[in-house]
Amino acid sequence: MTETDTLRERVAVELTRARERTLTLADAVDDHDLVRQHSPLMSPLVWDVAHVGNQEELWLVRDVGRREPVRADIDTMYDAFQHPRADRPALPLLDPTEARAYIRTVRDKALDVLGAEPLAGRRLTTDGFVFGLIVQHEQQHDETMLATHQLRTGPAVLDAPPPPAPDVPVDDRAEVVVPAGAFTMGTSVEPWALDNERPGHTVDLPAYAIDAVPVTNRRYAEFVADGGYDEPRWWTADGWAHRREAGLTMPMHWHGDGTATRFGRRTDLPPDEPVLHVCWYEAAAFAAWAGRRLPTEAEWEKAARWDPATGRSRRYPWGDDDPTARHANLGQRHLRPARVGAYPLGVSPLGVHQLVGDVWEWTATEFTGYPGFTVFPYREYSEVFFDRGYRVLRGGSFGTDPVACRGTFRNWDWPVRRQIFAGFRTARDVA
Numbered sequence: 001m002t003e004t005d006t007l008r009e010r011v012a013v014e015l016t017r018a019r020e021r022t023l024t025l026a027d028a029v030d031d032h033d034l035v036r037q038h039s040p041l042m043s044p045l046v047w048d049v050a051h052v053g054n055q056e057e058l059w060l061v062r063d064v065g066r067r068e069p070v071r072a073d074i075d076t077m078y079d080a081f082q083h084p085r086a087d088r089p090a091l092p093l094l095d096p097t098e099a100r101a102y103i104r105t106v107r108d109k110a111l112d113v114l115g116a117e118p119l120a121g122r123r124l125t126t127d128g129f130v131f132g133l134i135v136q137h138e139q140q141h142d143e144t145m146l147a148t149h150q151l152r153t154g155p156a157v158l159d160a161p162p163p164p165a166p167d168v169p170v171d172d173r174a175e176v177v178v179p180a181g182a183f184t185m186g187t188s189v190e191p192w193a194l195d196n197e198r199p200g201h202t203v204d205l206p207a208y209a210i211d212a213v214p215v216t217n218r219r220y221a222e223f224v225a226d227g228g229y230d231e232p233r234w235w236t237a238d239g240w241a242h243r244r245e246a247g248l249t250m251p252m253h254w255h256g257d258g259t260a261t262r263f264g265r266r267t268d269l270p271p272d273e274p275v276l277h278v279c280w281y282e283a284a285a286f287a288a289w290a291g292r293r294l295p296t297e298a299e300w301e302k303a304a305r306w307d308p309a310t311g312r313s314r315r316y317p318w319g320d321d322d323p324t325a326r327h328a329n330l331g332q333r334h335l336r337p338a339r340v341g342a343y344p345l346g347v348s349p350l351g352v353h354q355l356v357g358d359v360w361e362w363t364a365t366e367f368t369g370y371p372g373f374t375v376f377p378y379r380e381y382s383e384v385f386f387d388r389g390y391r392v393l394r395g396g397s398f399g400t401d402p403v404a405c406r407g408t409f410r411n412w413d414w415p416v417r418r419q420i421f422a423g424f425r426t427a428r429d430v431a
Contacts, residue, residue, distance in 0.1 A: 004119055011114055011131040014403055018138040019107060021332065021401070022052060023100075025145040028157040031096045038152040040086040041419050047078070048145050050094045052138040053103030054078040056110055059130055065113035070106055081380055110134075124377055132192030132403075133377070139401035146332060146399045147419050149263055150253070156264030163329050163338035163398070170341030172219060172272055174212040176303070176351050177430055180205065183306040184313040185298055186370050187408045196382040197408040199372045200313075203298045210295055210303050211425035213340035213353045214361060215286065218271035220278070223286045224250050234288045239281030242416055252277035252418040263335055274337045274359045274423045280391045280415035283362045283424035295427035297365035297392045297410075304348055304355040304395070305407040316407050317348035317355045323402040328357030330402050337398055337423070357400070359423030360393040360411055367392050367412035385412060397421035 001009075026034060026049050034046040043051075054074060061067045076082050077091050094102060117125055124130045149158055181204065187193050188200040229249050232240045242248070253260045253276075260269050260276075278286075280294075287293050295303070305313040314320055318327050327346040329338045337358040347353050355361075367390040375383050390412040396405035399421050413420055 007119055007128050008114055011128050011135070012111065014135040015107070015110070015114075015131070015138075018052075018135050018142065018401070018403075019103070021142045022049060022103075022138060022145070025142060025149065025158075026096070026100075028149070029152070033152065033154070034096045035089075035093070037086075037089045038148055039419065041417075042144070042148040042151060043085050043088045044093065045145055045148055046096050046099050047088050047091075047093055048141045048148075049096075050074070050099040050102055051078045051080070052141050053099070053106045055137055056103075056134050057106045059134055060110040060113050061106060064117055064125060064130055065109065067109055067113070070109065071102060081384075127191035129192060130377070133194070136192065136194070136404040139404040142332075142401065143397070143399040143404075143421075147421065151419060152264070154264065158263050158335060160333060160335045163334040163336065164342045166272075166339055166341030167344070168341060169272070170213055170353060172213055172216040172340055175209045175428075176212050177207060177209045178205070178299070178303055178306075178350060179308070180207040183302045183311075185301050185408075190315070190406065190408060192403075193406070193408060194381065194410075195374065195376045196367075196369065196410050198374075199370060201371050203302070205298060205302060207430040208295070208299055208427055209430050210299060210352060210427045212351060214274035214337075214359055214423050214425045215283075216272050216340060217269045217275050219290075220251065220275040220286060221271075223289050226289070228285060228289050231289075234285040235281065236284060239285060239415070242279075242281055243285075246416070248279075248282065251275060251282070270339055272339045272341075274340065274354070276337060276359055276421060276423050277418050278362075278422060278424065279418045280362045280413075282418075283422075284364075287424075287426045290426060292426035292428045294362060294364040294424060297363040297394060299427055300355075300361065300363050300394045301407065303350060303352045307349045309349065314349075314407060316346075317352065318346050323356065323405070328354070328396075328402075329398045330357040330396060330400055330405060332399050332401075334398050356395050356405060356407070358398055359395075360397045360400075360421055361395045362422060362424040363392045363394060365392045366390065367410070389414065391415050393420075393422055 037044050057070050119128050182202050184200050185203045186200045259266050304317050368386045393411040
């Protein structure tokens with residue numbers, strides 16, 4: 001088997017995995033639930049189903065394959081920049097049967113293109129980049145669909161086994177000191193890395209300390225009990241205004257009695273599980289209350305990737321190998337974060353736990369391009385979001401697929417967002 005054949009096989013496997021997940025999330029509910037909007041923050045699930053197919057058609061069938069359009073008439077309707085999420089239910093969307101038939105037709109054509117494409121000679125297709133782009137795009141929408149499931153009302157329809165428990169308890173107040181010095185941030189060599197992860201560049205940081213684990217429910221409950229939501233001095237001015245306007249008193253889906261609703265079930269909140277469904281303003285307020293701050297994006301990445309023994313940056317905290325179920329809580333294998341310390345094989349060389357998986361982690365950094373950034377393959381993936389107030393999240397969550405999560409991967413959202421699977425850890429300066 002040639003290298004190209006091996007790459008085609010990998011692409012086909014990843015396309016299939018993504019589609020199976022999309023259909024699992026869609027088939028878990030009836031057509032009524034598929035077409036209705038569960039929150040103005042989210043699209044109807046059926047919109048996401050057709051949208052991933054439309055992107056696949058645009059890039060793989062029409063651009064790479066130069067085939068005739070399947071449904072050129074729906075391009076505008078499934079353009080995320082043309083229609084805000086709150087307005088999408090009013091569009092003449094493909095119904096569930098039509099959406100499934102459409103994505104099935106597109107996939108058949110895309111696989112034909114994959115079989116014929118040399119995967120070389122053009123930047124878009126070299127190393128299968130555009131196929132990886134589509135795989136990651138679908139998996140990102142699958143995580144969005146999973147978040148929509150968390151917001152829907154009615155009986156539970158999703159199930160998964162619990163994540164592993166830690167063999168040895170880990171102190172949720174422990175910290176790790178990262179020594180001063182330079183490291184390589186971002187990447188210029190990861191084949192499927194997206195434009196905002198590029199290029200690799202040197203960043204020199206002073207020494208700092210970072211939490212060894214994400215902030216837990218236990219620690220966050222202390223902030224709530226101490227009146228953290230009633231004391232403006234812990235909050236930024238914008239954060240305090242938002243807290244008052246939105247009436248925030250605790251993380252989203254908490255009930256105030258040690259329980260929370262998860263995918264239609266009311267369950268206990270393990271004290272040593274990472275706190276979930278907090279916005280950037282809440283994370284920053286907790287950090288101020290604790291006498292600390294949120295880490296910068298560069299601090300987060302150095303703690304995750306820098307190997308003090310070699311001085312180089314790894315792909316993941318544990319090394320260069322792709323994630324497995326023993327390294328991190330990824331891929332919707334579980335429907336909740338794991339308790340801290342549950343993945344000892346995923347610890348970074350410095351001793352920082354669970355930097356990948358479980359919860360997206362808010363950072364202090366506003367989303368922008370790296371030095372030397374260039375758009376590829378289109379502005380709307382990253383550049384249009386630069387310098388507009390979005391905050392960077394790193395590390396992925398239990399709902400993030402491994403193909404869409406690596407040590408350089410960057411996510412971003414508005415600082416008010418809580419429906420995403422986000423938590424955080426804190427940091428402090430070291431004199």
